[in-house]
Amino acid sequence: MWNKDFLLGVATAAYQIEGAATADGRLPSIWDTFSATPGKVLHGDTGDVACDHYHRWEQDVDLIASLHVDAYRLSISWPRVMDAEGNPNRKGLAFYKRLLKALRERGLKTFVTLYHWDLPQHLEDAGGWVNRDTALRFADYADLVSRELAGLVDAWATLNEPWCSAYLGYANGHHAPGKQDIVFATQAMHHLLLGHGLAVRKLRANDPGAQVGIVANVGRGTTNGGSAADRRAAELFEIQHNNWVLDPLLKKQYPAALWELWPGAQPMALDGDMDIIGAPLDYLGINYYFRTNVVSDGAHGFTEVPLAGVERTQMGWEVYPQGLYDLLTGFKRNYPQLPPIYITENGTASDDKVVDGAVEDPQRIAFLSRHWTAVDSAVKEGVDIRGYFIWSLMDNFEWAFGYERRFGIVHVDYATQARTPKRSAQLVKRFLADRARRE
Template sequence: MSKQPSLAALAALVAPPAGSPLWRKDFVFGSGTSSYQIEGAAFEDGRLRSIWDSFCATPGKVLRAENGDVACDHYHRFDEDVALMADLGLDAYRFSIAWPRVMDEAGRPNAKGIDFYKRLLDSLERRGIKAYVTLYHWDLPQNLEDRGGWLNRELAYRFADYADLMTRELRGRVAAWATFNEPWCSAYLGYGNGHHAPGHAQLRWGAQAMHHHLLAHGLALPAMRANDPGAQHGLVANVSPAYPVTPADARAVTLFNAYQNAWVLDPLLRGEYPADLWALWPGCEPLVLTDDMATIAQPLDYLGLNYYSRAVVRSTGPDSFTWVHPEGVERTTMDWEVYPQGLQDILEQFKRDYANLPPLVITENGCASQDEVDASGQVDDTQRQTYVRSHLEALSRAMQNGVDVRGYFVWSLLDNFEWAFGYERRFGLVHVDFETQRRTPKLSALAYADFLKQR
């Protein structure tokens, strides 16, 4: 990283005030990616077809008909990418394993695919970077979707087999395991409204798919803990606070919280689904068998939270609401409002709502912006620099108010394949030229590195 950031870039990530809990020596700073978004090597070394391969091949599903066949070519360039992480001074790297890469259609291990992750861990270990590993970041093998996917209860048991395999193969080398990243997105966007793979759009299917995700999580935990007792074991949820347009819209806030947050967190932490969700979606309750909720509600070592923005909502009936699009506010290229106070608010809300809230990790926080390499070879992503600074300040305030947060990961390390938006939306600390695969650390990356050095 030979380029030096401008003074403005360095100032954008000012150090927290003296005494901030962010200065704790055991607080983990990192960045993250996911398998389908960066690995490429789509069908190399025995990797199976995934639901995202199929979704991308379906006309009209992905912007400009783009796909993850090559993506960031991380499968071949991982050592270069880990060297970038070391240059940034990251404590940890959060990545996901591609289920289609590590097992064949009969459910047997694929040694070549597993070896890739062992070599990636070797590279991280050489540079002293901790591994935070997610088992499922949405790339289900297509052959399992052909058998019903997450609508088929049997898949929960197949996931437990997969989790057992990977925690045996990689035991002792992973700091923290997550069963799932954002089951809300996988279940609701994949089965409830069709925006993501596999593209189904029935609310009741979304609810049943969610139940099977959470059941799979619970079924997997015992073997994961037995196989790798030195690691932390948890799950990652995407969360967002809601704010009413007027005091009369309090019911809208309650319904949004059930839909966005409690749908995942109540089963995990209370052993039940929120009743308000079925008021919002009458008749969509999933089939729940005896002992399912007890299986789901096993204690977690940590809970990962992904935060990007807030929701402003208005009631449209006694059990319905709609989103309101505030005017005159800063937005990212995802059209998401920049609202750092929401991070503090949602963390403090969960502390109030859940007496058994486990330690938290902010596993994703970041923004998509218009990023281009300028004539000097730099990428001056001013919005991202300010975004990270303001959210770290909000996180510090929540921690000072008693919320137990153990780490913070910027999303994402690299510009990557942004699902249905293809390569248009750039979230990375590092700019990727997808034609040449050239990596260019943005000024936000250099500012983040400078911030980490101050510790």
Template structure:
């Protein structure tokens, strides 16, 4: 095994710090018409010309539906402590009021195999693949969908209970609500500020409604929420308001209601005519206590107010970027985590639930030399360590992603995996980043003995 010089020795982190890898159902599973699964909004969205690069879809993806056992073995060989995956809602509840035992069995097999190989399982209940039959009733614009989610959470947690070590209600509600219902970039492709904010409130309500159900059915598991955050930086001193508004819209809007019981005032003042109807008791439901907060970090935004008093992102030149065009900025992760601790007196333990880089990766002589990704992980683990040193409680780190997969509107052009996937043959090839991660974990295991 090659020796990788790491700027941070993993043993500097506490011995029970969790290292893992992450995936999501629609991005890897395939088997779209197998096992009793019915369509999700992403099946429908992918069929609309021009919505996804190259007309790609997740019908086959990484064929994890059939190759799950070899994939779980591959994860275990990396030496990680945990595997973070999501459950496809429409595999479990293929039609309203109907439970699919075959879908439950599929995930049970994966969970049991992970446990047999010594790994914990972190399950996300909703990673953007809303059943299409619910979208036809309004999707997240329909308040009833929040209650349907609570029923789905009840079905899953009644079946698995504490067998799932850690439950996440939602992954990145900012993306599913705003990219899906405000900006139209993701499924179901709806555009409108009013629609986006309404969808966001209903997703947060869904989270809150599910929390007491999960606690009742899985009292020994941990329960929480995963948000994505892009910290904002001002282009110049006069752009501080742009920073405050950018962060308030992109992630305070989703964390404040949980940890402070309110939506940020700056957003309500900015969009007074687009605010959702909030019923009495909603905020109390949403602010149910959580055991942890998952934070997904990839990069930062540099922002300014333009001549129309609108926040716009500044495209930086002469900075390192990944293949997807995002700046490599590890300091942003430290800044973000420290700022969150300062903002929230009741900040629970944090897990970095996604962190990774897209590359233009290919296999040459059986190797994938993704040097940039190796460096990306090294510097971001150092940034995580710096935040811990600054007093933030961080209990784990998950690399995104286990393997190349369907990257939503980008299709298969963007490769985030530490494992390369040949989509024609479904051959998996560990990239140098996977080997570096593995080497770090082997070193850590040896040091902990």
């Protein structure tokens, strides 16, 4: 797996690291609004400053390059590059041009995500992703950004984790904009995927030298129940978590079993929508973190039943590398049109502290090693996997959990903005230096 063509990179997202929430014409996003709402984010944290990457980007590019990684995955802040009328914000665009050029100069490949959850608030005020017009506005945004940044991007991703945007944002309210209606969620998902398909056309036209894909978070569902209903519950978990996104993209249809779970929640779709959504992809990004154990709820769904005695991360998520292997090999079997895969996020949160100038993070080191083994096993089973991105480059704003949960291989002191590579970062650097010498 670890040949010169297999990429190892690190990843971040704009709202989680940039800060500078009102600088240079940036407009409010739904996460600015959500995190400023009391009770929505742990400790009342916001992304107003975050890692101050907007002002410290040169230092951070040096940091990335020092790790000897092959690639950097980042996202564009939609409210930083367009005004409410859809006109370009030149100062915001200039920031990304400088950043991408500097990354290229350091020999790093650039993987750029257009939408990592920071919808402009003015679009949410008009209905957000429940409103079909937002998909059209997203295509306009993709058109602008890909024209401006053409030639500076190796691989575009339209969306990051549309499941989270739709379900966490519109069904259970854990994420911005905090709505709680499954009908809103299924309609939002349809418009997210429609926006993806419309954006694919713009990206291919404006930047034909770049790859075009999308990033999906996937979850392994298992059961410790012994009944057929329990086994069906585990299947339904994966259908709503994985197939809800992947079937439209790769089969041009929603899985019928979704409506067992959510009767009456079918989205309104127009003729031709599924052909737009199912536009061919150059790659599929896969984000994986944990598995979920479920049993039947006694009706037509599932109930989560956490397993006892298993290893868990600071997030409370079970460490289960086997789930990544199971999903990757399963996707190869179930999707004849499966494009090449990049693992675009995989990592763990731990309560890391600087002690005598060093940060020891043994759980993360073990987590990464075991998941790399799972990826290698999937490659040996014939799954076409082209690269792996560690989440995350550095500790950052972890959405509804604020700054308490630390995913970075680089520690960030939020009071001073000091960056301290953790032991995991040092080992990644050493591994890649050794690989370069072998080649």
